Amino acid sequence: MKRTWRFWLALWAGKIITMGLLVTGKKGTTLPGKIANWIDPQIMRHLSVAYTDGIIMVTGTNGKTTTANLLASILRQAGKVFAFNQAGANLVTGITGALIQNTGWNGLSQASLALLEVDEATVPKFCEQVSPSLAIVTNFFRDQLDRYGELDTTVRMVKGSLPKETVLVLNADDPLVAQFGTNHNQAIYYGVERTPDSQGDSQETREARFCPGCGTALDYTLFHYGQLGIFKCSGCGFHRPEPEILAKDVHLDEGLMLFQVDEVAFRIALQGYYNLYNALAALTAARELGFKDKVIEKGLRVFIPQAGRMERFSLPEGDITLTLVKNPTGFDQVIQTMIGVDRPLGILIGINDLAADGRDISWLWDVNFERLGTHEARIQKVVCTGLRAEDIALRLKYAGVSVEKLILEHSLTGALKMLTGSRAEGEAWFILPTYTLLFPLREIVEDRQKSAGLSNSGAKERGEEARA
Amino acid sequence: MKLAICHLYPDLLDLYGDRGNILTLAARCRWRGIEPVIQKASLGEDLDFMGMDILFIGGGSDREQGLLVQDLMRRENELRKAIENGLVVLSICGGYQMLGKYYQMTNGERIDGLGILDIWTIAGAKRLIGNVVVELDEKKSSGNSNKFRTMVGFENHSGKTYLGEGISPLGKVLFGHGNNGEDSGEGVRHLNVFGTYLHGPLLPKNPHLADLLLELAIQRRGVDTSLMELDDCLEDLAHKAMVKRLLKQA
Numbered sequence: 001m002k003r004t005w006r007f008w009l010a011l012w013a014g015k016i017i018t019m020g021l022l023v024t025g026k027k028g029t030t031l032p033g034k035i036a037n038w039i040d041p042q043i044m045r046h047l048s049v050a051y052t053d054g055i056i057m058v059t060g061t062n063g064k065t066t067t068a069n070l071l072a073s074i075l076r077q078a079g080k081v082f083a084f085n086q087a088g089a090n091l092v093t094g095i096t097g098a099l100i101q102n103t104g105w106n107g108l109s110q111a112s113l114a115l116l117e118v119d120e121a122t123v124p125k126f127c128e129q130v131s132p133s134l135a136i137v138t139n140f141f142r143d144q145l146d147r148y149g150e151l152d153t154t155v156r157m158v159k160g161s162l163p164k165e166t167v168l169v170l171n172a173d174d175p176l177v178a179q180f181g182t183n184h185n186q187a188i189y190y191g192v193e194r195t196p197d198s199q200g201d202s203q204e205t206r207e208a209r210f211c212p213g214c215g216t217a218l219d220y221t222l223f224h225y226g227q228l229g230i231f232k233c234s235g236c237g238f239h240r241p242e243p244e245i246l247a248k249d250v251h252l253d254e255g256l257m258l259f260q261v262d263e264v265a266f267r268i269a270l271q272g273y274y275n276l277y278n279a280l281a282a283l284t285a286a287r288e289l290g291f292k293d294k295v296i297e298k299g300l301r302v303f304i305p306q307a308g309r310m311e312r313f314s315l316p317e318g319d320i321t322l323t324l325v326k327n328p329t330g331f332d333q334v335i336q337t338m339i340g341v342d343r344p345l346g347i348l349i350g351i352n353d354l355a356a357d358g359r360d361i362s363w364l365w366d367v368n369f370e371r372l373g374t375h376e377a378r379i380q381k382v383v384c385t386g387l388r389a390e391d392i393a394l395r396l397k398y399a400g401v402s403v404e405k406l407i408l409e410h411s412l413t414g415a416l417k418m419l420t421g422s423r424a425e426g427e428a429w430f431i432l433p434t435y436t437l438l439f440p441l442r443e444i445v446e447d448r449q450k451s452a453g454l455s456n457s458g459a460k461e462r463g464e465e466a467r468a
Numbered sequence: 469m470k471l472a473i474c475h476l477y478p479d480l481l482d483l484y485g486d487r488g489n490i491l492t493l494a495a496r497c498r499w500r501g502i503e504p505v506i507q508k509a510s511l512g513e514d515l516d517f518m519g520m521d522i523l524f525i526g527g528g529s530d531r532e533q534g535l536l537v538q539d540l541m542r543r544e545n546e547l548r549k550a551i552e553n554g555l556v557v558l559s560i561c562g563g564y565q566m567l568g569k570y571y572q573m574t575n576g577e578r579i580d581g582l583g584i585l586d587i588w589t590i591a592g593a594k595r596l597i598g599n600v601v602v603e604l605d606e607k608k609s610s611g612n613s614n615k616f617r618t619m620v621g622f623e624n625h626s627g628k629t630y631l632g633e634g635i636s637p638l639g640k641v642l643f644g645h646g647n648n649g650e651d652s653g654e655g656v657r658h659l660n661v662f663g664t665y666l667h668g669p670l671l672p673k674n675p676h677l678a679d680l681l682l683e684l685a686i687q688r689r690g691v692d693t694s695l696m697e698l699d700d701c702l703e704d705l706a707h708k709a710m711v712k713r714l715l716k717q718a
Binding site: 217359360361362363364365366387390391393394395397398403406408 | 479484485486487488491492495597598599622624667668669672673699701702703705706709713
């Protein structure tokens with residue numbers, strides 16, 4: 001399709017606004033993208049034709065940002081230049097903004113490859129204009145239902161809009177994702193043999209207990225987490241596809257996760273088995289793009305987690321781990337990680353219910369807080385903050401945490417003081433905010449770390465390791 | 469004393485944290501020395517409605533709801549008898565709609581409901597989503613623990629429910645949409661059957677309703693004991709925080 005005057009006007013307007021934002025010291029791709037789309041609603045289509053080596057799309061409920069960042073780390077190791085919508089700007093406006101940033105005033109792209117994280121609900125709009133060469137689908141979990149209606153609709157929407165010629169990189173262990181490969185030209189699967197926590201029986205909230213094809217209850221021989229596992233449908237024969245990329249010998253060691261794929265040993269500086277899937281998704285895509293295992297291994301190894309994903313801070317009183325919580329499966333994994341630490345626990349939970357958090361907070365009752373309840377003796381305190389501080393406190397009361405250990409504190413600075421004010425021998429501290437509380441809380445913790453002359457301990461160690 | 473609480477089809481109808489209602493009923497029994505016996509009933513399983521004390525029916529996604537209407541139809545007679553005998557039922561969203569006469573889809577096709585409640589539901593074009601505050605009808609909600617006149621929760625439905633002549637809503641919507649977004653009514657009570665659109669989940673932040681259900685169940689057993697008072701400090705704070713915030717917005 002020919003580029004029209006609308007396109008040039010939209011591109012230049014976008015670029016001028018991007019520059020304006022830079023001059024005033026602000027970062028942002030949303031505003032330029034918004035204006036550019038207003039001028040030329042087809043701008044994504046026009047911008048996308050410049051990427052002759054292809055466009056890689058990452059979508060799904062959880063792990064989009066981490067997967068995209070892991071793949072970006074591999075691409076950098078390989079010396080690739082690529083367009084990237086960093087910082088989770090994954091709606092039409094943010095994607096357009098990122099592409100504009102990478103396009104010159106003459107309309108030529110600086111990179112021949114693009115790596116784009118795309119919000120599930122945005123996939124139809126995106127694929128209407130852009131035909132990705134590779135699409136990674138991570139998983140589907142209940143997430144901000146109030147925004148999307150129901151999970152079934154989301155899955156159907158994404159599946160229906162992916163072009164036939166796109167190569168799919170699919171999570172074999174998630175039935176909702178694995179079904180994408182049925183009747184599709186080319187699909188590559190990744191999966192996990194077992195993790196130390198895999199079980200024959202799962203008590204967690206499960207999304208897809210029923211076959212996405214025929215509605216029969218699925219039989220599982222193994223659950224990894226959530227509905228992820230080794231499944232089979234007795235009704236229509238749909239089953240977990242044999243993964244081309246299979247992680248074996250998965251284990252944890254001092255904050256690192258180690259695994260093997262085809263006799264090659266990999267490791268990532270991330271906790272939580274959900275991050276294993278993110279690494280596998282990036283690895284599978286990288287192999288499909290033709291990169292060597294040596295490059296992939298290094299790209300994964302040197303990766304430094306981004307803001308608020310199991311991020312570690314050092315305060316004079318002790319270390320704090322900060323991690324975003326946004327849905328039951330993610331929260332369950334965090335609880336499992338906290339219990340696994342095997343120390344007394346001081347926890348700060350911040351729950352907001354603004355649009356970006358999800359207006360409906362009922363998902364808190366789908367989180368398996370009862371697991372914390374069974375380790376009640378180890379809990380020193382839980383500080384509850386945010387617009388829904390009372391709701392999370394109430395949830396914990398019904399999960400078996402004694403009311404004396406629950407502290408309601410609406411001020412964020414106050415809440416952090418309550419957390420760090422006293423410390424039992426060996427007490428581990430965790431801060432678990434929803435999205436709109438993540439950055440405000442992170443800023444407070446970071447400021448305190450700086451004013452004490454300390455540095456972000458986890459990142460420093462990993463930096464040294466990366467150079468070694 | 470034991471109370472038998474049945475969670476109907478939790479593997480199918482378990483959206484929006486509705487299992488929180490069961491957790492709440494169970495905890496509020498235990499804290500009073502009553503032993504809750506929870507039955508999680510699956511599709512096709514034997515059910516003794518007459519022997520239950522409280523029946524809970526939650527909401528599910530459209531596909532899952534379709535699967536079980538048929539299953540319930542087979543048991544309609546026994547369920548109806550138990551309800552006439554005073555069985556306490558809490559039905560939410562999809563569960564509430566299913567107890568009515570029918571659900572009319574956008575193409576005009578009607579899916580039969582159980583017809584236990586004189587209500588019917590018409591698919592709407594717009595989803596009614598958001599926080600809700602309801603002022604409860606005194607006659608429908610009075611029990612011993614009568615501390616709130618309000619009910620708070622979160623609604624998320626596209627069906628609009630209308631009530632027949634002889635039946636009136638559980639209360640009046642002060643904030644949000646309610647049954648249909650038109651007549652400011654929310655929910656229904658018929659005998660000891662409660663229907664509502666409120667998730668949240670409903671019972672944790674509305675302890676007065678949780679206790680009303682428990683009281684009615686105990687009364688049906690013919691036991692003459694009033695419920696022991698509990699320390700509801702956190703429950704009250706959570707309830708009042710939402711009422712205050714939403715009515716300020718209204």
